[in-house]
Amino acid sequence: MKPVLALVSSAAAAGMLLAGCGSAQTTANTPGNSTNANPAGSIDLSHASGTVVWAAPPITHTGLRKALIDAFEKSHPNIHVELQDQNSDTDTNRASLTTTIGGGSATPDVYLADVIWPAQFANAQLALPLDDKLPKDFWDRFSDGLVEGATYQGHIYAAPFFADTAFLFYRKDLLEKANLPVPTSWEQVEQEAKTLQQKGLVKYGFVWQGASYEGLTCDFTEFLADAGGRVLDDSGKPVLDSDAAKKALSFLRDLVQSGVSPKSEVTFKENDTMDAFNQGDAAFLRNWTYAWNNSQTPGQSKVVGKVGVVALPTFGGSEGYSCVGGWDLMVNPHTKNLAAALAFVDWMTGPDAQSILAKRFGEIPTNKQVAQDPSLAQLSPVFSVIPKVKFVPRPAQTPNYPQVSQAIYTNVNQALTGSVSVDDALKKAQQQVQSAVSGSGL
Amino acid sequence: MPYAAGAEGQPDVSGRIRVRRHRTHQDGDRRAGYLMLLPSAVVVAGVTVFPILYSVWMSFHDVHLTVNGYDMRFTGLANYGTLVHSSAFWHSAWFTTYYAVVTVFAELILGMLIALAIYRVQRLKNLSLVVMLIPWSLITVVSAQMWSYIYNGVYGVLNAILQALHLIQAPVTWPGTSTGAVLSMMVADIWKTTPFVVIILLGGLQMIPAEYHEAAVMDGAGPWTVFWKVTFPLLRSSIALAAVFRILQAFGVFDLPFVLTGGGPGNATTSLAVLGEQALFQNLHFGVGAAVAVSTVLMVLTLSLIFLSAFRALVEEGA
Numbered sequence: 001m002k003p004v005l006a007l008v009s010s011a012a013a014a015g016m017l018l019a020g021c022g023s024a025q026t027t028a029n030t031p032g033n034s035t036n037a038n039p040a041g042s043i044d045l046s047h048a049s050g051t052v053v054w055a056a057p058p059i060t061h062t063g064l065r066k067a068l069i070d071a072f073e074k075s076h077p078n079i080h081v082e083l084q085d086q087n088s089d090t091d092t093n094r095a096s097l098t099t100t101i102g103g104g105s106a107t108p109d110v111y112l113a114d115v116i117w118p119a120q121f122a123n124a125q126l127a128l129p130l131d132d133k134l135p136k137d138f139w140d141r142f143s144d145g146l147v148e149g150a151t152y153q154g155h156i157y158a159a160p161f162f163a164d165t166a167f168l169f170y171r172k173d174l175l176e177k178a179n180l181p182v183p184t185s186w187e188q189v190e191q192e193a194k195t196l197q198q199k200g201l202v203k204y205g206f207v208w209q210g211a212s213y214e215g216l217t218c219d220f221t222e223f224l225a226d227a228g229g230r231v232l233d234d235s236g237k238p239v240l241d242s243d244a245a246k247k248a249l250s251f252l253r254d255l256v257q258s259g260v261s262p263k264s265e266v267t268f269k270e271n272d273t274m275d276a277f278n279q280g281d282a283a284f285l286r287n288w289t290y291a292w293n294n295s296q297t298p299g300q301s302k303v304v305g306k307v308g309v310v311a312l313p314t315f316g317g318s319e320g321y322s323c324v325g326g327w328d329l330m331v332n333p334h335t336k337n338l339a340a341a342l343a344f345v346d347w348m349t350g351p352d353a354q355s356i357l358a359k360r361f362g363e364i365p366t367n368k369q370v371a372q373d374p375s376l377a378q379l380s381p382v383f384s385v386i387p388k389v390k391f392v393p394r395p396a397q398t399p400n401y402p403q404v405s406q407a408i409y410t411n412v413n414q415a416l417t418g419s420v421s422v423d424d425a426l427k428k429a430q431q432q433v434q435s436a437v438s439g440s441g442l
Numbered sequence: 443m444p445y446a447a448g449a450e451g452q453p454d455v456s457g458r459i460r461v462r463r464h465r466t467h468q469d470g471d472r473r474a475g476y477l478m479l480l481p482s483a484v485v486v487a488g489v490t491v492f493p494i495l496y497s498v499w500m501s502f503h504d505v506h507l508t509v510n511g512y513d514m515r516f517t518g519l520a521n522y523g524t525l526v527h528s529s530a531f532w533h534s535a536w537f538t539t540y541y542a543v544v545t546v547f548a549e550l551i552l553g554m555l556i557a558l559a560i561y562r563v564q565r566l567k568n569l570s571l572v573v574m575l576i577p578w579s580l581i582t583v584v585s586a587q588m589w590s591y592i593y594n595g596v597y598g599v600l601n602a603i604l605q606a607l608h609l610i611q612a613p614v615t616w617p618g619t620s621t622g623a624v625l626s627m628m629v630a631d632i633w634k635t636t637p638f639v640v641i642i643l644l645g646g647l648q649m650i651p652a653e654y655h656e657a658a659v660m661d662g663a664g665p666w667t668v669f670w671k672v673t674f675p676l677l678r679s680s681i682a683l684a685a686v687f688r689i690l691q692a693f694g695v696f697d698l699p700f701v702l703t704g705g706g707p708g709n710a711t712t713s714l715a716v717l718g719e720q721a722l723f724q725n726l727h728f729g730v731g732a733a734v735a736v737s738t739v740l741m742v743l744t745l746s747l748i749f750l751s752a753f754r755a756l757v758e759e760g761a
Contacts, residue, residue: 095723102507102726124507124726212706264595264615266707276596333509402724414708417619432530442528442721442730 043133045346048339049078055108057086057093059327062293064361071356072347079340084108089269090214091402101126101332109335110344113158113328115149116214116396116405122152123399127330129155133342141349143368149393150328158328159345160366162357165322165389166222166312167382169277169285169295173306174201182310184318186226186251189284193260196283205260207273208286210252212413215269217394217405218323219286220412223248225321225392226314231408231433232395238433240408240426247315249415249422256416266416278303286312288325292382293362309381311388321392326364358383400436407432497732505728512728521733531734533709534717535741541624541713542692542745545631549688550681552632553639558669560640561647571644574637582634586701589630593617593702620710623703627711631698635691639684646680647673678757685753686746693742714738 056065069081084107086093097111102124113121121127131139139147142160150158168189170182174196183189193205209215224230229244239245255261264272270287274294277285278301285291292309295301314320329345331338347353354367362380365371377384395404407429415425501521503514525531560570577585592600595615604610617623650673658668696715699705705712705720712720714734722731 091724095719098507098723098726104511120726125509126507212704212708262595262615263613263618266618267595267615272596281596400725402720406720406724410706410708413706414620414710417707419620420708442524442530442717442727442734 043339043342045339045343048076048337048343050337050340051080051082052109052337052340052344053082053084053107054344055084055086055097055111057088057090057112059088059112059290062290062361064357064363067356067360068348068353071352072344075347075352076343079343081344084111086112088271090114094402098124098126101334104334106332106334106336109332109337109341111330111332112161113330115160115164115324115326115328116394116401117330118150118157118328119152119397120399120401121330122155122157125333127157128333128335128338129157130159130331130342130345131156133331133338134159134346138346141368142366143371146366149324152397158330159349161327161329161348162354163364163366164288164290164325164327165364165386165391166218166286166288166325167291167309167322167385167389168312169287169291170308170310171202171280171283171303171306172308174283175308177201182308183284183313185313185316186223186320187316189313190251190255190260193283194258197260202281202283204262204276204282206255206284206286207261207265207268207276207282209268209270209273210256210261210265210413210416211267211269211272212410213269214405214409216409216412218325220248220252220408221392221394222286222312222321222323223252226312227251231404232437236398236437238430238437240430240433245426246422249412249426251315252412253415253418253422257418266413289362289364289382292380309385311385311390319388319390322389324391324393326366398437400439403436404433407436497735500728501732501736503729505732507726507728517729521729522737524730525733525737530709530712530717531737534712534714535737537624537711538693538695538714538738539741539745541628541631541695542689542742545628545635545692546685546688548628548632549636549639550685552636553643553684554681556636556640557643557647560644571641574640577634578637578641580634582697583701585634586630586698589626590617590702593626617703617711618707620707623707623711627698627702630702631692631695635688639688642680642684642687643677646677650676675757678753682750682753685749689746689749690742693738693745714741 054065054069058065065083069083072081073079086096094114094117097108097113100108113127118127122129139156143163146160146163147156150156150160168183175182175192178192178196178199178201180192180195183192189206196202197205209219221231224245227244227247229242229248230239233239256263256265262268262276268276273282273285273287274291276282277287277291278295280302292307295307296304298304311318312320312322329348331341331345335341349367351367351370354365354370355373357363358365358370358373358376359379362382364383364386370376395401398404411420411425411429411432414420415422420428500512500514502516502518504517504520506513506515556574560567580588592598593616595601595613595618598613598616600616601610601613605613614622616626654672654676655668658672663671694715695713696719699711699713699716700719703711705716715738718731718734718738721727721734725731
């Protein structure tokens, strides 16, 4: 429960050199052969050429993907990258990847994978183990804790591409107008939101992701951790019928039922909450890193220059938990162009790509060297908040995580609508998580 | 066929030879015909019969995805056991059934009324047909997205209209409650597929010779009696056709809840198809997912047979 992943660790090896995969020694070009006695870094990437198909959803809704592809093609003139546009709903995206790759398709060669996928994808052999394909020192480039999250049963299945977590975005101008301080606890968020609404300054107090989907599992996991609870205990047993869980869910339900959060909250995904905030309709927003740049883009946002950001608070205090999110790069085990695919993965996690990612698009880099760049803090206030963030992962170390998550979000969502009591929803979630982790049930 | 049967009856010897030669020729043609059909038959079997049998086969196995394809272990009825003990499955089965029954019933009644109206008012027939075909021809994913804009609790046009008419005070998130979500879905479905029923019934109406109606009216029957005693019995095959088509489709409803409600709130609108998709493509539990699919087929077959026999009884009683 503690993984305080020091995404931007202060000290630590600053002299990280970029692992030069290009200078790797032997050659072995059969993808999918996972001989464990393989010397690290056995693929020669220096002569990689041809086409790489990269499947990626429009995660940031900006020109991020194209900017990276252009820069990569400039530095690798022999490799052409073809973008395969994926659905921005993470579950729809996954379904399309599992059917394509599970069906044996050689493309996409490389795909963006949600940080919660490694266990499931490794278990179904939808991702190529990369630990024997890339040199050992390749993995040193990443911030602490990230490679662990991409590891399943001793093998590394993904290269962390960008890290993500949630923040509390607030309307500076409204707080000023109402003479209110920046809130330092969830109770205060609720109180101030109510005040701002009563004064007629804003339509909705606090918006977050409450629809019946993966995003709600993230939000709930945070409030659950803040209340001192968790989904699974150390032995992997579900503990959702706890008092902490009741406290967390009651708080969320009250937000919706009391009108601090809109009734539509139960259908809100990230883009709905972002729209409400950008339209100037919400005082507080819980959202991922991209929300900073998104809310500060003139033309799509009416609140440019009016927004502040802090780490998520907790119950009765200011040091709350934030869900570990982000995206990895996975390689299709059926790829016909492993060398080019690996060259792409290598470059995308290297300093050039990661700098573009951080400096131009405000995403949290996974590359330690870039993450430690002090100039980042001037680019986006999000970067100066990160050191204060406490991280909570979702229980994604089981291949049955999707089912675990469904058990959480469907029941929490039902409680939010008011049609089921908090106790009943948690009891049902507890049972369903139980049958999910034991691998039975539907 | 009739030619061959007729040729059999020829007693004349010389004729028989001629006929036989002719018959051989005909048989060869037929064989050639079947041979030419074979490629398309193989394709059809490949894309329909094989997947059906394969999913039945899969439903009896514990299926694990590997880099070399599926790894299957026979488990007998274990997957079906999982379904029987799953409250989520029973919920979806119940939801799908009443969703199918309610929408098909509503569509048949509405479709009948509209078809009769169009049939009567011939003048606007073509225009009304065109207007009717628009919802039917829209891809469900598109129309579902459109309805989700209409129902939206923040900027939805339905709220705007109802508020302008002072029917509601505050905006309502229509798909935000279980009942609301189910009703929202049903309305969108009825809007989209009633035209299909109209077209089939209109076709049936036009097949009824006008003299029947004239004769009935001359015998002193009122419009109500004419409908029940003449039109309705003669329309029964059209009605049965429309109903069976609609039951089959309504039972497999996927795109509408997938786009409009995501199966929520909670699992209120998780149809069997959505549940199956979740098991198959989200959870990668192929065996259980296949069992959901096969059970759905069995249920829809049962429901269709019940409908057909109930309908037959109704028609016979009326006639």
